[in-house]
Amino acid sequence: xxxxxxxxxxxxxxxxxxxxxxxxxxxxxxxxxxxxxxxxxxxxxxxxxxxxxxxxxxxxxxxxxxxxxxxxxxxxxxxxxxxxxxxxxxxxxxxxxxxxxxxxxxxxxxxxxxxxxxxxxxxxxxxxxxxxxxxxxxxxxxxxxxxxxxxxxxxxxxxxxxxxxxxxxxxxxxxxxxxxxxxxxxxxxxxxxxxxxxxxxxxxxxxxxxxxxxxxxxxxxxxxxxxxxxxxxxxxxxxxxxxxxxxxxxxxxxxxxxxxxxxxxxxxxxxxxxxxxxxxxxxxxxxxxxxxxxxxxxxxxxxxxxxxxxxxxxxxxxx
Amino acid sequence: xxxxxxxxxxxxxxxxxxxxxxxxxxxxxxxxxxxxxxxxxxxxxxxxxxxxxxxxxxxxxxx
Numbered sequence: 001x002x003x004x005x006x007x008x009x010x011x012x013x014x015x016x017x018x019x020x021x022x023x024x025x026x027x028x029x030x031x032x033x034x035x036x037x038x039x040x041x042x043x044x045x046x047x048x049x050x051x052x053x054x055x056x057x058x059x060x061x062x063x064x065x066x067x068x069x070x071x072x073x074x075x076x077x078x079x080x081x082x083x084x085x086x087x088x089x090x091x092x093x094x095x096x097x098x099x100x101x102x103x104x105x106x107x108x109x110x111x112x113x114x115x116x117x118x119x120x121x122x123x124x125x126x127x128x129x130x131x132x133x134x135x136x137x138x139x140x141x142x143x144x145x146x147x148x149x150x151x152x153x154x155x156x157x158x159x160x161x162x163x164x165x166x167x168x169x170x171x172x173x174x175x176x177x178x179x180x181x182x183x184x185x186x187x188x189x190x191x192x193x194x195x196x197x198x199x200x201x202x203x204x205x206x207x208x209x210x211x212x213x214x215x216x217x218x219x220x221x222x223x224x225x226x227x228x229x230x231x232x233x234x235x236x237x238x239x240x241x242x243x244x245x246x247x248x249x250x251x252x253x254x255x256x257x258x259x260x261x262x263x264x265x266x267x268x269x270x271x272x273x274x275x276x277x278x279x280x281x282x283x284x285x286x287x288x289x290x291x292x293x294x295x296x297x298x299x300x301x302x303x304x305x306x307x308x309x310x311x312x313x314x315x316x317x318x319x
Numbered sequence: 320x321x322x323x324x325x326x327x328x329x330x331x332x333x334x335x336x337x338x339x340x341x342x343x344x345x346x347x348x349x350x351x352x353x354x355x356x357x358x359x360x361x362x363x364x365x366x367x368x369x370x371x372x373x374x375x376x377x378x379x380x381x382x
Contacts (some may be wrong), residue, residue, distance in 0.1 A: 001361040011359040211352055211377045214358055238378055242349035
């Protein structure tokens with residue numbers, strides 16, 4: 001197969017775009033697609049400072065790589081979750097540190113155990129009935145939002161790709177979670193004090209395209225899956241959609257982009273679907289639907305060994 | 320010709336395309352990228368008996 005632009009041997013064939021490209025042109029094409037998404041969805045301008053959530057995985061490191069090459073003002077944030085199996089957290093932190101050193105890129109690390117007293121698996125064990133993955137998501141979102149707001153960043157960027165969005169959309173549709181369907185978007189505006197703007201610059205890119213970008217660019221990322229990801233719903237959904245995409249190239253992007261269009265044209269949900277009452281958490285001030293304390297603060301103030309030792313005082317870093 | 324995917328290895332007869340080799344080992348072309356000598360291959364490439372091809376999972380745990 002030949003590159004559509006120059007006729008050199010292609011390294012990737014993207015049937016969803018009817019496009020095959022060589023390494024050189026593919027490395028140009030991916031950033032162009034990301035830039036188009038940034039502009040089309042008004043994610044951020046070149047003058048704005050962006051906080052980039054990096055995990056050491058292919059998507060977030062590729063996102064950071066492209067943003068740096070395009071000259072955006074970025075700072076990375078890595079959250080060490082304290083997952084010991086396969087030394088997962090330490091290895092993924094190393095990948096981030098390596099990447100940052102190679103690119104002379106600024107970043108900060110938040111170590112959950114050091115900041116709050118327990119690692120993600122330890123919290124999940126203490127809070128019987130909470131899944132590790134649910135706990136992880138809650139903690140990461142709180143920490144990233146807090147740092148984006150306090151650090152004066154215009155936006156928080158995550159490496160969610162099209163396959164991720166398709167998986168969430170499918171899951172939200174299976175459960176008819178109209179609240180989530182109303183809010184799933186490439187950009188979540190900073191709609192009130194305490195909420196940062198959240199953007200997904202890779203939202204139009206297939207996971208396969210991002211994996212190929214990381215490979216061709218030579219980005220060293222953590223290849224192993226999170227030890228807690230086995231049998232995760234997202235992975236099951238992705239397999240289903242891979243099958244669909246194989247027989248119907250472009251199915252993933254049609255599903256997601258078609259949804260955005262139908263929703264934004266008012267053809268899908270009632271206005272009430274997105275209505276939600278928020279108020280500031282009594283302890284940390286971040287917006288929450290819960291009365292009193294937000295779910296994050298409740299994690300640390302109920303039965304936490306550190307807060308018990310401090311007689312119910314605020315855990316280090318919780319505010 | 321050798322195919323390697325995570326901790327699995329297969330020996331196949333050479334002179335088959337990447338696409339057909341993936342079919343033989345039951346992997347989806349949407350789910351893996353084929354690499355030979357450090358270079359990404361499209362699925363029409365003909366593999367030779369002496370090739371070792373690494374299959375990289377598209378979905379990997381990090382974000």
